[in-house]
Amino acid sequence: MLKKITAVFALALAGLFVAPLAANASYVPGADIVVTGNVAPGGTFDVTFTDGAFQPNEDVSLALTGENATGATLAAVDTKTLVKTASATGSVVLTVTLPTNATGTYTVTGTGLSSQLIGTITVTVKAANAGGGAGNGGLADTGFNTPAFLVWGAAGAVVLGAALIAVFVMIRRQRAGVAA
Structure with missing residues (x-):
C-alpha cells in the first residue's frame, strides 16, 4: 500500500514540475x-x-486572421501571411491595409522562426461612420499578463489535489474491505 501511495505522489510531483516545462511556449508580452x-474599413x-x-x-x-482577411494587404503584399526579418534590436513593424468591406475582429500573430516566441x-x-482615429483609444485590452508559472502552479495544485483524493478513496476502500 505504501508503494501505491508513493507512486501516486511521484506521478503527481512529476506532472507538477516536468509536464509544464515541456509544454510551455514563450509569448511576447501584450505590452510589447x-x-x-x-x-x-479601408484603413491602414x-x-x-x-x-x-x-x-x-x-x-x-x-499572419493576419479575420473576416475578409484575404482582401487585406500586409505592407503591399497581396497575401495574408509573410515573413519579415526583425531589426538588430528584435523589433518588427507590420503595416496592414484592411479591405473596404472589413468587419469584426482581426488577429495579427508574429512567430519568431528561431526563438518560437x-x-x-x-x-x-x-x-x-465612426471616423478614423489613431492609437488604441477604442480597442479593448485583450492580453493575458499572468505569469506562466502561476498558471502552471495552479494546474499542478489541482492535479495534486486530485491525486490526494484518489489516494484517500483507495485507502478508505481498502480499510472497508479489511473490516468486512
Missing part, C-alpha cells in the same frame, strides 16, 4: 505590441512588436 493608425494601421520582442535579425512569420494582438474594426 503596439497598434497605431486607422483600424477601419501598423502593428509594432517593440525592441526585444524577438531575437535580433530573426525571421518572423506574420509568439506575439498576438486582436483589433476590432471601427464602423465606417
Whole structure:
C-alpha cells in the first residue's frame, strides 16, 4: 500500500514540475505590441512588436486572421501571411491595409522562426461612420499578463489535489474491505 501511495505522489510531483516545462511556449508580452493608425474599413494601421520582442535579425512569420482577411494587404503584399526579418534590436513593424468591406475582429500573430516566441494582438474594426482615429483609444485590452508559472502552479495544485483524493478513496476502500 505504501508503494501505491508513493507512486501516486511521484506521478503527481512529476506532472507538477516536468509536464509544464515541456509544454510551455514563450509569448511576447501584450505590452510589447503596439497598434497605431486607422483600424477601419479601408484603413491602414501598423502593428509594432517593440525592441526585444524577438531575437535580433530573426525571421518572423506574420499572419493576419479575420473576416475578409484575404482582401487585406500586409505592407503591399497581396497575401495574408509573410515573413519579415526583425531589426538588430528584435523589433518588427507590420503595416496592414484592411479591405473596404472589413468587419469584426482581426488577429495579427508574429512567430519568431528561431526563438518560437509568439506575439498576438486582436483589433476590432471601427464602423465606417465612426471616423478614423489613431492609437488604441477604442480597442479593448485583450492580453493575458499572468505569469506562466502561476498558471502552471495552479494546474499542478489541482492535479495534486486530485491525486490526494484518489489516494484517500483507495485507502478508505481498502480499510472497508479489511473490516468486512
